[in-house]
Amino acid sequence: MADPVDMQELVARCMGNVEFAERVLAKFRARLDEDLLELEKAVRAEDAPGIARVAHRIKGAAANVAAHGLRERAAGIEERAAAQALADVTRLIDELRNERLRLRDTSSLVASLVSASSSPPTAG
Amino acid sequence: MRVLVVDDDGITGEMLENSLGRFGYEVTVAADGKEAFDLIRSGLYRLVVCDWEMPEMSGLELCRQVRQRRWSGYIYVIILTGHGGVGNVVCGLDAGADDYLTKPFQPDELGRRLRVGERVLSLEARDLTIFALAKLAESRDIETGVHLERMREYCRILAEEISKCEEYQDVVDGQYVELIYLTSPLHDIGKVGIPDRVLLKPGRLTREEFEIMKQHTVIGGNTLNAAAMAHPEAEYLLMARDIALTHHERFDGKGYPRGLSGEEIPLCGRIVALADVYDALTSKRIYKPEYSHEIAKAIIMDAEGTQFDPAIVSAFLNRELDFLAVRRQFQMRLAAVG
Ligand SMILES: [Fe+2]
Numbered sequence: 001m002a003d004p005v006d007m008q009e010l011v012a013r014c015m016g017n018v019e020f021a022e023r024v025l026a027k028f029r030a031r032l033d034e035d036l037l038e039l040e041k042a043v044r045a046e047d048a049p050g051i052a053r054v055a056h057r058i059k060g061a062a063a064n065v066a067a068h069g070l071r072e073r074a075a076g077i078e079e080r081a082a083a084q085a086l087a088d089v090t091r092l093i094d095e096l097r098n099e100r101l102r103l104r105d106t107s108s109l110v111a112s113l114v115s116a117s118s119s120p121p122t123a124g
Numbered sequence: 125m126r127v128l129v130v131d132d133d134g135i136t137g138e139m140l141e142n143s144l145g146r147f148g149y150e151v152t153v154a155a156d157g158k159e160a161f162d163l164i165r166s167g168l169y170r171l172v173v174c175d176w177e178m179p180e181m182s183g184l185e186l187c188r189q190v191r192q193r194r195w196s197g198y199i200y201v202i203i204l205t206g207h208g209g210v211g212n213v214v215c216g217l218d219a220g221a222d223d224y225l226t227k228p229f230q231p232d233e234l235g236r237r238l239r240v241g242e243r244v245l246s247l248e249a250r251d252l253t254i255f256a257l258a259k260l261a262e263s264r265d266i267e268t269g270v271h272l273e274r275m276r277e278y279c280r281i282l283a284e285e286i287s288k289c290e291e292y293q294d295v296v297d298g299q300y301v302e303l304i305y306l307t308s309p310l311h312d313i314g315k316v317g318i319p320d321r322v323l324l325k326p327g328r329l330t331r332e333e334f335e336i337m338k339q340h341t342v343i344g345g346n347t348l349n350a351a352a353m354a355h356p357e358a359e360y361l362l363m364a365r366d367i368a369l370t371h372h373e374r375f376d377g378k379g380y381p382r383g384l385s386g387e388e389i390p391l392c393g394r395i396v397a398l399a400d401v402y403d404a405l406t407s408k409r410i411y412k413p414e415y416s417h418e419i420a421k422a423i424i425m426d427a428e429g430t431q432f433d434p435a436i437v438s439a440f441l442n443r444e445l446d447f448l449a450v451r452r453q454f455q456m457r458l459a460a461v462g
Contacts, residue, residue, distance in 0.1 A: 012231070013143070013228065013229070013230070013231060014139065015146045015231055020142055024138065028135055056206070057133075060136075060206045060228075061136070063206070063227060063228040064133075064135065064227065065135070066228070
């Protein structure tokens, strides 16, 4: 199973600053939780435009932190909501939740990244 | 170089700030289009990296509004968005964006695109053109170049003060102030076309000679207008044109060349009119001594509503200490030069 976050990519987008990347991820997790609640509320209300809007937001944020599993699921939800095809949106949201759980602790990911490289990443 | 980052997503904004900071840019982050527009109005930002989808004012709308106004210099806008596809690119470029990048951003690529933007901005020949034109004007002026330097300071002070009036708040902002500072030295550029026997005549001008002299407003206005038409992107030329053409108009309609009155005279012309006269009064000329600030002030107050716009006169009165400070500063500079 692929890592929930491609740390190489994220750290590169953070200009090699691992600490900064960790802070970004922490913020991302907190906001994702809020977005997930909002998404589920929109699903209960069968509010397709609302679902599409929140999913779009999650997709963008996930792409930014290189959380590709999350990005793909959010994109799937956005597409279905835009097409008013809400049939398996619930399944995708479950998958989104699972991805979120895998994000629980990324500090080990960061540690592995740091130890994997012979020298610590430096600013470019 | 400063960069204004506009993104409603705080995390993206922070990441952009981090990357661009590492590239050596001074980054300010705005959370929406409105905030960004206000920051752009400060005149401090020429490079903008902007998200497309934002609540209230979208990136495209921001672009459109930026393009609708007259700025002191070009504003280079890069749109950053999750939307792909050729249709969207065209849409963005149509709104006036200079470049287009899809999210998630790649720092190296964004850095390269910003360098392109910087190059475009530096190629903009505005400042050089103004400088060359002002020098040309100076070469035909019997007064020293110090007149132009003082006058632009007076114009800046007046414009700053006017920006506090409710009536002018939407027109006069940081950009306007900078623009009038840059272009006011061109007010007499039309003197280039006045024959020496009139321009350099030491004594009083005959009525016929004075009519010729008055033409410097029209010559300057026409020249700058032609330049403005040839370079529609150089919007500072429009203000320069207005100033050259109207700085001898009077509020009561008895000025020249067209006898415009009141608000028919562009604000920049009304501002330069007072600044020009104040400096002439407080400087020694062949035909007159140097008047004190008090005398100049009395003369200007006396001409309120006739020669000068009362709003500009009251701006002058509010800031007379700053006028005095400018005068003193230049006196000290001249004394130091010897
Ligand atoms: Fe003049």
